[in-house]
Amino acid sequence: MPAGFSQRLLSVLQLTRMALVFTAIADGMAALLLSEPDPTQIGTRRLISVITISVGLYGYGMSLNDIIDRRRDRQIAAHRPLPSGRIGLIAAHVICVILGTAAVLAGVYLTRFNGVMSLVLLIWTLSLITFYDFAGKYLVAPGLLTLGLIRFFHATIPAPQLPVLWHPLLLLNHVAILSTVAYLWEEKRPALTRGHWFSVLGGLALADVTCIVLVGMKRHERLGVGFIQSLGITPELRIPAAAAALFVLLAIAIRYRSSDTRAAGRNLMLAGLLWLIVYDASFVASYRNWLSAVAILTLLPVSYLSVMLMRWWAKLVLLSQKPEYQRAR
Numbered sequence: 001m002p003a004g005f006s007q008r009l010l011s012v013l014q015l016t017r018m019a020l021v022f023t024a025i026a027d028g029m030a031a032l033l034l035s036e037p038d039p040t041q042i043g044t045r046r047l048i049s050v051i052t053i054s055v056g057l058y059g060y061g062m063s064l065n066d067i068i069d070r071r072r073d074r075q076i077a078a079h080r081p082l083p084s085g086r087i088g089l090i091a092a093h094v095i096c097v098i099l100g101t102a103a104v105l106a107g108v109y110l111t112r113f114n115g116v117m118s119l120v121l122l123i124w125t126l127s128l129i130t131f132y133d134f135a136g137k138y139l140v141a142p143g144l145l146t147l148g149l150i151r152f153f154h155a156t157i158p159a160p161q162l163p164v165l166w167h168p169l170l171l172l173n174h175v176a177i178l179s180t181v182a183y184l185w186e187e188k189r190p191a192l193t194r195g196h197w198f199s200v201l202g203g204l205a206l207a208d209v210t211c212i213v214l215v216g217m218k219r220h221e222r223l224g225v226g227f228i229q230s231l232g233i234t235p236e237l238r239i240p241a242a243a244a245a246l247f248v249l250l251a252i253a254i255r256y257r258s259s260d261t262r263a264a265g266r267n268l269m270l271a272g273l274l275w276l277i278v279y280d281a282s283f284v285a286s287y288r289n290w291l292s293a294v295a296i297l298t299l300l301p302v303s304y305l306s307v308m309l310m311r312w313w314a315k316l317v318l319l320s321q322k323p324e325y326q327r328a329r
Helices: 003-016 018-035 044-068 070-076 089-114 116-134 141-156 166-185 194-223 235-257 261-287 290-297 299-320
Strands: none
Touching: 003 018, 003 044, 003 089, 003 299, 018 044, 018 141, 018 166, 018 261, 018 290, 018 299, 044 070, 044 089, 044 116, 044 141, 089 116, 116 141, 141 166, 141 194, 166 194, 166 235, 166 261, 235 261, 261 290, 261 299, 290 299
């Protein structure tokens, strides 16, 4: 592969953070499988549209984030594609627009199966991503909650009827709490206060209760069953619950095995994002079949290896560049 093309491709992948896009793809695939009792009836085009939505939304959010932060990154992250000049500002805007447009077009196609609600949820998720990049990340607690809400609504796009309510709810709570703990461990500024913690946990509680009540009441009226029964609290939840408990143990191990709290925060964030794939597979295993669950779980090593490959690739490209010499003064 020519060095110039390799560097340009790497820059695009770094701008869009595509190494971790598989976590979003797994969320979408799991939601799609949970919405269809017979996985063989999903169809290739429908699956591709859901994957396109996941890739488009994820890449749109990441590229928009770097576009907005390009001036700040010149001071604290000059190695990134935009501040280093490896990608021009116009090119970055084009990539961002293409990815966002691809997600919307795939959402339009998905309305053939789920009605207009899929497109409405997609536009809402796109709005949340835009809000986070422009303002939410500077507001601490609202930003941390928004990260969880983005994962929640993204998982509802392929399945607006919420066939398994607890799947998007677990993603919501996991991402919000994970982001908050990682924020604390990485000692980001402004520092977390007790008020921030109350806001995040209180906001999560409000979102959980609101969603549970609304979905429970709707199913109670439609199905004529008890409110608790309408929520789908069944033995199938044991596997996702075990996955959540296992992650808590993993987080504790990461904290004590890391050299310092900042390293622990970075390691926790990576592990927590990858763990979303485990949650997705656990729900599919519980409510559909193990074969589909294994298919989703294969995205876990793929995503991890992609992260490692990107790091190795970046170092290799850096070494291949000609050194710059400056005259001694």
